[in-house]
Amino acid sequence: MATSKAIARDESDYDSSSSSLTTLPESSRSWMTNLSFSSRRRSSSVSVCSSTTTDTTTTSSLYLSSHAKPHKANQAAWEAMSRLRRDSNGHLGLHHFRLLRRLGGGDLGNVYLCQIRNPLVVGSKQSLYAMKVVDREALSVRNKLQRAQMEKEILGMLDHPFLPTLYAEFDASHYSCLVMEFCPGGDLYASRQRQPGKRFSIQSTKFYAAETLLAMEYLHMMGIVYRDLKPENVLVREDGHIMLSDFDLSLKCDVVPKLLRSKSSFKNTPRGSSSSTTAHPACAAPMQSCFSSASFRSKSKRENRVITIIRENAGVQKQQEQKEDEGEEDVDDEEDDEPELVAEPINAKSMSFVGTHEYLAPEVISGQGHGSAVDWWTFGVFLYEMLYGRTPFKGENNSKTLLNILKQPLAFPRIAASSSKEYEEMVRVQDLISKLLVKNPKKRIGSFTGSVEIKRHEFFRGVNWALIRSIRPPEVPADMNKIRSSSNKVLLPKLSKKDRDQPYRITHNFDYF
Numbered sequence: 001m002a003t004s005k006a007i008a009r010d011e012s013d014y015d016s017s018s019s020s021l022t023t024l025p026e027s028s029r030s031w032m033t034n035l036s037f038s039s040r041r042r043s044s045s046v047s048v049c050s051s052t053t054t055d056t057t058t059t060s061s062l063y064l065s066s067h068a069k070p071h072k073a074n075q076a077a078w079e080a081m082s083r084l085r086r087d088s089n090g091h092l093g094l095h096h097f098r099l100l101r102r103l104g105g106g107d108l109g110n111v112y113l114c115q116i117r118n119p120l121v122v123g124s125k126q127s128l129y130a131m132k133v134v135d136r137e138a139l140s141v142r143n144k145l146q147r148a149q150m151e152k153e154i155l156g157m158l159d160h161p162f163l164p165t166l167y168a169e170f171d172a173s174h175y176s177c178l179v180m181e182f183c184p185g186g187d188l189y190a191s192r193q194r195q196p197g198k199r200f201s202i203q204s205t206k207f208y209a210a211e212t213l214l215a216m217e218y219l220h221m222m223g224i225v226y227r228d229l230k231p232e233n234v235l236v237r238e239d240g241h242i243m244l245s246d247f248d249l250s251l252k253c254d255v256v257p258k259l260l261r262s263k264s265s266f267k268n269t270p271r272g273s274s275s276s277t278t279a280h281p282a283c284a285a286p287m288q289s290c291f292s293s294a295s296f297r298s299k300s301k302r303e304n305r306v307i308t309i310i311r312e313n314a315g316v317q318k319q320q321e322q323k324e325d326e327g328e329e330d331v332d333d334e335e336d337d338e339p340e341l342v343a344e345p346i347n348a349k350s351m352s353f354v355g356t357h358e359y360l361a362p363e364v365i366s367g368q369g370h371g372s373a374v375d376w377w378t379f380g381v382f383l384y385e386m387l388y389g390r391t392p393f394k395g396e397n398n399s400k401t402l403l404n405i406l407k408q409p410l411a412f413p414r415i416a417a418s419s420s421k422e423y424e425e426m427v428r429v430q431d432l433i434s435k436l437l438v439k440n441p442k443k444r445i446g447s448f449t450g451s452v453e454i455k456r457h458e459f460f461r462g463v464n465w466a467l468i469r470s471i472r473p474p475e476v477p478a479d480m481n482k483i484r485s486s487s488n489k490v491l492l493p494k495l496s497k498k499d500r501d502q503p504y505r506i507t508h509n510f511d512y513f
């Protein structure tokens with residue numbers, strides 16, 4: 001799993017005692033001394049809960065209970081859980097589940113592979129779930145209960161193919177249990193370690209980045225700023241598609257949708273690389289249907305009908321109109337001037353210092369307050385790491401990393417392209433990364449119209465956003481039946497037979513929680 005590899009890689013980075021804050025801006029220094037650092041990149045999110053925190057924790061009207069997840073309605077795992085809920089009159093407990101093995105642990109709790117304890121259904125027919133178990137008492141002592149609550153609330157809201165489905169949640173003694181979809185493919189950090197040169201190919205990067213972008217688009221629509229994107233938090237589902245995980249650092253805020261005219265709104269978005277004027281690249285075979293050029297133009301029309309994210313900016317609008325007069329090519333010219341519903345939490349503002357060092361946005365470090373644009377910064381770092389096998393501003397220690405993020409210009413390693421097509425793709429993705437890793441959040445791509453700006457960048461040209469969930473991913477994890485049969489063998493720390501069979505008694509012996 002990524003966990004152990006991440007420990008090996010970054011253990012020293014999260015030693016707060018070695019951090020020197022002397023070279024950081026004055027605005028950062030006073031409150032950065034309160035930071036709590038954990039020891040692994042996996043759980044390296046740092047947070048400061050001080051009086052400067054202004055996160056809004058509104059109860060959203062969009063809250064969906066775990067009983068209503070339309071996109072999972074016909075799934076066996078969902079049906080099994082609904083049946084269980086019916087049979088138990090809605091009173092689920094730990095005794096309804098058999099914990100099979102520990103999948104991993106983080107700052108908030110441990111995650112276990114589990115099955116419904118049902119003597120009538122045995123072996124390979126049983127659905128597998130991931131259960132996150134959080135010790136509320138321990139978190140309360142560490143002042144982290146609110147983070148766990150936030151994660152639970154957010155998980156309850158989500159209903160999207162690239163985000164976790166919360167199948168059930170219940171309390172057992174002072175433990176909170178969240179039952180979610182199990183992702184057998186591990187995470188993208190571990191997956192990257194297995195790639196040649198520990199780097200994903202440009203096509204695999206495009207695939208994972210496109211799905212991640214859709215997940216973040218949905219989160220922003222729901223008023224959620226994710227704030228902790230990194231390959232470790234992108235899990236690979238049974239079918240090879242992705243699932244973002246770990247929402248305890250997310251910020252939930254109100255999002256006020258607006259209706260804007262499409263033409264003017266798209267005119268104000270930064271466009272793709274001026275140097276990437278060549279035909280879109282041919283893609284690796286499995287992804288061809290998704291990344292075909294034919295789909296690109298029709299996609300533009302479709303997008304007009306989905307919820308998109310727009311921010312008005314008269315100045316930029318003017319510039320774009322001027323460009324149009326100059327005759328610049330623009331696919332939007334062919335589109336109707338339909339109104340668009342806009343839903344980006346651009347007014348979200350937080351003073352919290354949260355994230356993972358190498359992924360922190362400059363505005364988070366400088367403590368000036370940040371909003372949804374932090375997710376577009378982390379998306380840039382994510383793309384960079386997937387492609388180059390390291391993050392762009394990593395220093396010898398955490399303080400150097402933070403300084404580099406604030407001061408160091410972005411640079412790309414030289415990588416020989418195997419073909420002119422790959423070279424062109426590299427130029428495009430570098431252009432996108434350069435636009436995402438703009439230190440001023442107001443000038444960063446995505447800050448005007450959110451994900452729609454990024455989806456329209458040349459690098460994603462040809463991606464069929466509507467069909468991406470149906471195409472074959474770069475890698476598909478081992479057969480689920482094999483995982484089921486191996487779940488009782490020694491792959492990960494195994495639970496004792498007693499604990500497996502009697503999880504409801506483990507309150508007396510909770511050594512593995």
Ligand SMILES: Nc1ncnc2c1ncn2[C@@H]1O[C@H](COP(=O)(O)OP(=O)(O)OP(=O)(O)O)[C@@H](O)[C@H]1O
Pocket residue numbers: 001003042043044045103104105106107108109110111130132180181182183184186187235245246247248
């Ligand atoms: N649905 C899942 N399927 C498979 N493994 C999972 C699932 N959810 C979490 N895990 C694994 O469990 C581990 C801990 O999960 P998670 O990151 O949610 O915990 P956390 O306490 O919030 O961690 P962090 O310290 O990063 O905030 C991770 O290694 C992750 O890979």
